[in-house]
Amino acid sequence: xxxxxxxxxxxSVQEGDSAVIKCTYSxxxxxxxxxxxxxxxxxxxxIIDIRSNVGEKKDQRIAVTLNKTAKHFSLHITETxxxxxxxxxxxxxxxxxxxxxxxxxxxxxxxx
Amino acid sequence: xxxxxxxxxxxxxxxxQNVTLSCEQNLNHDAMYWYRQDPGQGLRLIYYSQIxxxxxxxxxxxxxxxxxxxxxxxxxTVTSAQKNPTAFYLCASSTTGVSxxxxxxxxxxxxx
Numbered sequence: 492x493x494x495x496x497x498x499x500x501x502x503s504v505q506e507g508d509s510a511v512i513k514c515t516y517s518x519x520x521x522x523x524x525x526x527x528x529x530x531x532x533x534x535x536x537x538i539i540d541i542r543s544n545v546g547e548k549k550d551q552r553i554a555v556t557l558n559k560t561a562k563h564f565s566l567h568i569t570e571t572x573x574x575x576x577x578x579x580x581x582x583x584x585x586x587x588x589x590x591x592x593x594x595x596x597x598x599x600x601x602x603x
Numbered sequence: 604x605x606x607x608x609x610x611x612x613x614x615x616x617x618x619x620q621n622v623t624l625s626c627e628q629n630l631n632h633d634a635m636y637w638y639r640q641d642p643g644q645g646l647r648l649i650y651y652s653q654i655x656x657x658x659x660x661x662x663x664x665x666x667x668x669x670x671x672x673x674x675x676x677x678x679x680t681v682t683s684a685q686k687n688p689t690a691f692y693l694c695a696s697s698t699t700g701v702s703x704x705x706x707x708x709x710x711x712x713x714x715x
Contacts (some may be wrong), residue, residue, distance in 0.1 A: 492662075497645075500611075500643070503648075522701070523701045523705045525704070529704075532708075532709075533708050533709070534607075534695075534706030534707050534709050535646075535693070535704075535706050536695055536706070537703045537704075537705075540703055541636045542701060551693060580645065580646065582704075584701070589634055589651075589653060589697065589699065589700075590648065590651065590661075591648075591704055593638075593645040593646040593649075594645055595643060595645040596643075597644055
């Protein structure tokens with residue numbers, strides 16, 4: 492089955508700096524890669540996603556890049572703010588089976 | 604507002620008792636999922652259902668059971684056979700094809 496690895500597990504940045512979280516996947520059949528943000532005591536919320544036919548996608552301060560050859564994808568948050576502090580999860584999915592495989596999460600702390 | 608409702612938010616049970624977690628969605632999604640979340644382990648799939656009256660085991664189905672009698676409802680029963688049931692349980696739903704998961708806000712189950 493698919494195996495998704497995520498690094499780092501914790502990340503602290505100064506407010507205004509950039510944060511980068513990286514994930515790798517093992518199954519070349521995976522073709523959809525969402526990123527989720529989870530605040531304390533709540534369920535994960537989708538923040539951005541990318542499909543395998545696209546190399547990069549941006550939404551305001553958040554961007555995701557995908558390298559299909561190397562089987563890795565990354566989340567980039569620019570101009571970080573304290574409200575960006577949360578746990579972030581990457582995931583990989585294939586159309587067939589409709590299953591999602593999650594990384595182990597990155598706890599991001601933005602220091603004011 | 605469309606969304607996924609999990610209840611209760613906190614649940615306490617004695618060891619040896621079965622307990623049922625509720626999940627209801629009004630998004631008209633075909634697929635529904637149950638995940639278990641433990642610190643440092645990401646989200647692990649317990650069961651999923653792509654249509655009414657059909658469901659499949661995920662990676663950690665032992666000690667759990669589900670039913671899908673209605674499209675909008677996917678209750679999870681944690682049985683006494685589950686050896687380590689204390690965890691945060693997340694329900695999710697999605698449409699078919701390449702689409703993201705929508706999560707509820709979870710139920711924290713504590714078994715003593």
